[in-house]
Amino acid sequence: MAPPTTDLMLSIEDIKIAGSKKLPLMAREFYNSGSTTQITVTENTTAYNKYRLRPRVLVDVTNLNLTLSLFNQTLDFPLGLSPTGIQGMAHPTGELASSRASARRNIPMAVSSFTSYPVESVTQASRAINPIPHAMQLYTLRDRALQRQIIQRAESSGCKAIFLTADSPVLGVRYNEQRNDFRTPAGLSWPMMNVSSEKIQSQTHDAGFVATNSDAHSWAKEIPWLRSVTKMEIWIKGVLTAEDVLLAREYGCEGVIVSNHGGRQLDGVVATIDALPECVKAAEGKIRVHIDGGIRSGTDMFKALALGAECCWIGRPVLWGLAYNGEQGVTRVLDILYDEFKRCMQLTGCRTLADISPAVLAIIQADGRVAKL
Ligand SMILES: Cc1cc2nc3c(=O)[nH]c(=O)nc-3n(C[C@H](O)[C@H](O)[C@H](O)COP(=O)(O)O)c2cc1C
Numbered sequence: 001m002a003p004p005t006t007d008l009m010l011s012i013e014d015i016k017i018a019g020s021k022k023l024p025l026m027a028r029e030f031y032n033s034g035s036t037t038q039i040t041v042t043e044n045t046t047a048y049n050k051y052r053l054r055p056r057v058l059v060d061v062t063n064l065n066l067t068l069s070l071f072n073q074t075l076d077f078p079l080g081l082s083p084t085g086i087q088g089m090a091h092p093t094g095e096l097a098s099s100r101a102s103a104r105r106n107i108p109m110a111v112s113s114f115t116s117y118p119v120e121s122v123t124q125a126s127r128a129i130n131p132i133p134h135a136m137q138l139y140t141l142r143d144r145a146l147q148r149q150i151i152q153r154a155e156s157s158g159c160k161a162i163f164l165t166a167d168s169p170v171l172g173v174r175y176n177e178q179r180n181d182f183r184t185p186a187g188l189s190w191p192m193m194n195v196s197s198e199k200i201q202s203q204t205h206d207a208g209f210v211a212t213n214s215d216a217h218s219w220a221k222e223i224p225w226l227r228s229v230t231k232m233e234i235w236i237k238g239v240l241t242a243e244d245v246l247l248a249r250e251y252g253c254e255g256v257i258v259s260n261h262g263g264r265q266l267d268g269v270v271a272t273i274d275a276l277p278e279c280v281k282a283a284e285g286k287i288r289v290h291i292d293g294g295i296r297s298g299t300d301m302f303k304a305l306a307l308g309a310e311c312c313w314i315g316r317p318v319l320w321g322l323a324y325n326g327e328q329g330v331t332r333v334l335d336i337l338y339d340e341f342k343r344c345m346q347l348t349g350c351r352t353l354a355d356i357s358p359a360v361l362a363i364i365q366a367d368g369r370v371a372k373l
Contacts, residue, residue, distance in 0.1 A: 009324070009332050012296045012317050019090070019320035019329065026180040027089045031319045034263030035172035040271065041263025044294025047271035051303050052362045052370055059349030066342060068311060068353060071133035071160040071233070076106040077338055078311040078353060079301065081318050082259075082292045083137035083163060083237075088116030088188045090322035091329075096125040098318055101330035103129035105338065110135040110163050110313070113150060118191040123157045135161040137237065139168060140217035144225075150192050151230050159232060163257065164222060167238030169215035171206050172265035178204075223251040235288075238265075240275040242282035245289070255288035262293055262315045273304060280308030298340025302348070305356040 009015050020028050034041025066077040081102055088094035094116040102109040103126035111122050111134055123134050136154030141147040151162065176182070184190070184200050193212070203211070226234050233254040239245055240260060248256045258279050260269045272293035283289045291304050292313035301312045314337070321329035350356050358373040365371055 009336070012320070012333060012336060015317065015324050015329065015333055015336075016320045019323035022323050023090065026182055027185075027323075029176035029180060030086075030174075030182050031084075031090065031316060031323075033174060033176045034267060035174050035265060036267040038263070038267065040260055040267050040269055041294075043271040044260070044263055044273070045296055045300075046294075047273045048294065048300045048303055050364050051273075051306075052364065053299070053302075053344075053348055054360050054362050054372070055347055056349030056360075059351065061346040061349065061351060063351070064342060064345055065352045066338075066345070070108060070311065071135075073133050075108060075132075077341055078305060078309075079105075079107050079334070079337055079341075080290075080311060080313045081107070081109040082257075082262075082313040082315040083110040083112035083115075083135075083165075084315045084319055085112040085114030085190075086116055086184055086188060087112075087319065087322060089185055090319045091326045093326050094322065095122045097322060097327035098330050099123070099125040099132075099134070100129055100327050101321070101334055102126060103132050104331055105334040106130055106132060107334065108133045108135065108160075110137050111154070111159070112137045113139055113192050114190050115192060116188050116190075119150075119154050119159065120157045123159065127158075131158075133160040135159060135163045135235065136232070137163045137165055139165050139212075140214045140222055141212055142214045143212070146194055148229055149194075151226070151232070153192070155230055155232055161233035161235050161254065162226060162230060163235050163237045164226065165237045165261070166217075166244075167240075167259070167261050167265050168209075168213060169217060170213070171209040172261070172267070174205075174264065177206070219247050219251055223253065227252070235290075239279060240269060240272070242278040245279045245282035245287065249283070249287050253287060255290060256283070257313065258289060258291040258293075258309070259313075260293055273300075273307065276304065276307045276309055283308075298337050298342070299344050301337065301341050302344045302356060303361060305353060306358055306361045308358075 099122045136159045235255040237257040239256040290311045291309040317333045321333035362370045
């Protein structure tokens, strides 16, 4: 598609094009790519296209309620910012800008352990505008003391939840990082990880990951330990199967995020929208089920809610917004998604989130016929 000729950013695709153009090759490919053959990163988005909408008409849609209650707060609409590392590479204001834009739109934000700014500064940035809930993303680390320190810093700075990223015992294979010899640019650090700039520069992402992350993690080792060190909610990020939803329930987790790390871990795993129905079924309403991966429009959000997700999260659109125009760029991303989601509700005759049920969806079958769900 040709890049937009004016500064009019009408869609997430416009912002993707404009933001990507501003990034050097190494950063652009690091942000935009998935692992190996790019099947999952692509399918995360295209899988939404097999669904069509079944609108109801002549419904009074003057007064809609898009709000949801999460982490004991009322939020503007069912969207959050997924944790993405090194936002300072997209724009010097990085996570501070994302936090401020989230506050303006009154939605939650998850902070990566590889944030370019300390969690204290990220939570503080939004507080002056609107005290939105933040979650702290955590990997299972070899160094328990460091892991504990991250948790304590997050809790002291007001974070409401830990998002334990469970899909990364080792790093996915990312050809772009190898081809470009990806390194976090000089001048950017990882203030939550206690690692010097020199060390960051000296290691590839893969080598650093192996040195830091534990591949010996398990449900039994991680969840009871997390419970013993924090009062924050515990969510598992990276679940794709009913079996793992059942385990998350068994271990008393508050929520799961159906996620494949934006197609950056194992290429060939199912698109998240395709994994969602079995996860929702296994949850039986006993654990919160959220989703990320490939969500690029308010209609995608609407489809995910119709299939049972309580809330959607986005990764790359925020990075594109940052690269395009810092805080204003992220604000534009969030406003586009808000407006598209609201209009989709109006044009399908849904007045509340509870109205968004499987009845609003049809699926295109293999023979081309469209069927109700
Ligand atoms: C550049 C980049 C960095 C990421 N860093 C992290 C991370 O540090 N921790 C994590 O759990 N997920 C990370 N993710 C995955 C996101 O949290 C999220 O699952 C994914 O981006 C959602 O897909 P989307 O980008 O298609 O919206 C990262 C994703 C990207 C694109």
